[in-house]
Amino acid sequence: MNYTVIGGGVGCARFVKGLREHVRRAGGQHRIDVVVNTADDWWVSGLRIAPDHDSLLYALAGVNDAERGWGRAGESERVAGELHVWGTAPDWFTLGDLDLGTHIARTAWLREGLSVSEVYRRLGARWDLGATLHPATDAEIDTHVLLAEGEPVHFQEWWVRHRAQLPATGFAQRGIERAAPCPGALDAIASADVILVAPSNPVVSVGPVLAVPGMRDALAVATAPVVGISGIISGAVVRGMADACLAAIGVETSAEAVARHYGARSGGGLLDGWLVDESDAAAVAAVRECGIVARAVPLWMRDADTSARLAGDALALAASLR
Template identity: 35%
Template sequence: MTQNAPVKVTLIAGGVGGAKMAEGLYHLENVELSIIGNIADDDAFHGLWVSPDIDTLTYTLADVIDRQQGWGVADESHRALETLSKLGDDTWMSLGDRDFGLHIYRTHRRRQGDRPTLIAQDIAKSFELTCDLILPTDDVVQTRVKTDAGWLSFQEYFVKERCAPEVRELHYDHIEEAHATEEALKALAEADLIVVAPSNPLVSILPILKVPGILEAVKAAKAPKIGVSPIINGGVVKGPADRMLASLGFESTAFGVAQIYAEFLDCFVIDHADEQHISAINGLGLSTSQDAILMKTREEKVRLAAELLAISGVVDRSGEELSA
């Protein structure tokens, strides 16, 4: 880095929690942000390819997100879904009319043979985003959830079943044969800082890291690697991460998440409520930083994002960039 050059931050992120962290970093001055988003939640509905986490990131940064529910478009209508229901289609996956427009565009481009990464980037540009939104792979990778009733797609578990079934096993279909995108590998190699968002580690972050080549690129990167805990005082703000961790034999605490990330992170940021885990996390070889990590307002998101840059040593507390 040179003095006053933008700080290159690469964020590894899932949906709602990832979008909060992305929003904080996006609104920091002098940050050149790249986001590697989760695509293992993707699935087809009504003949259209839907990419929930990528769309949540896009809608959030474009400031058109429905902030009350954390996903979808604000001021949305559901007339298309009403018609599909009247025609006898299964409509448990709630897709709004504006949302349908994006899915139609994405599906049309995919059928033309365009690369999914380029489609996602073109969508981001159309929404006037100034960051780089990147897919970890252009191949189809899908999370499957094993319950007592058998295997479910992630959206069946998450939306249709409302995360109620006990999770017995997770599988990321086709991940072994997936290929990392050059854009993702480049963003990791050139980053001044790599951040793991407070997303569900099992179904948002690991499906990115398990794409062959991604974790290796993270480890090889010279940038500091810092993660933010999605668990606060043994619980989550939104989603099933705490119950999933417990069901699959992990400790449902900030320490349990740190164990998953210990092989590649340098620092783990936890909430003040989790001070009791500092010694154990440090015992994993990670440094630990405490902060108020619950992000409700944009100001809180930006403040935490600025703190991450300071904790990592990329900038000093005044916001001045430190020379390499």
């Protein structure tokens, strides 16, 4: 079986780890591909930084800092301190020394002319990830936040420096109109037996993937069922500040509202199925009314067992949709 996951960041990383664990326990021949959001990427000190990809890379490799939720475990920050002194990096964005090694390697390969897809392959080859990571696009499509007052700012500045507190009116990926899905992402979607939308930020992690020209078309004609997992439980985000992103585009912070935001594939949207938490079981009927088959299951991914169980529940819903 071929499983393709769409998303990025910590929520996606935890879900993919759970899917990998489920696959290992189930046995048999299975392949996991992940189409990763690249719109969080940006340039710092002349280095290309890719937060959503690196969260997946480090988590699947088992070298992530689980307490902070980002970066490498056992980090030091001597180089970051020097960059701050020299004024080549903002003091509100700190990168660890091991993490900087990744960014230096990535940037060196990009400057040699390698595509983002090839850089993903080289970085992923270092560890046995149990999954193949693909950028949504090889083009640069950095997200900028449209503010209620003032000029747009890069998403990382809004997210990290201002903690999503500056009133926003929307999000734009610069250059996305000239982008195209990378071949690996298209192949992963076309060959999938199941397509899973991770419990990632629906606006700035999943949204930019879907906004790449040609990506929605590929998903629309895919033969695999598309099942999403809510990152909203009991009206609150599981992690991060997705509620601020949803508010900026006029979407309520609820599992039902996010399902409606994605839309039913039968009506030109994204989803065939949607998992909500048991605490949101009352939303199941409303989600079904908009053409999406919904189920309520435990969504909290606390450890390997609960994460693997969630992946199994997602695959069970997908099997029922075939």
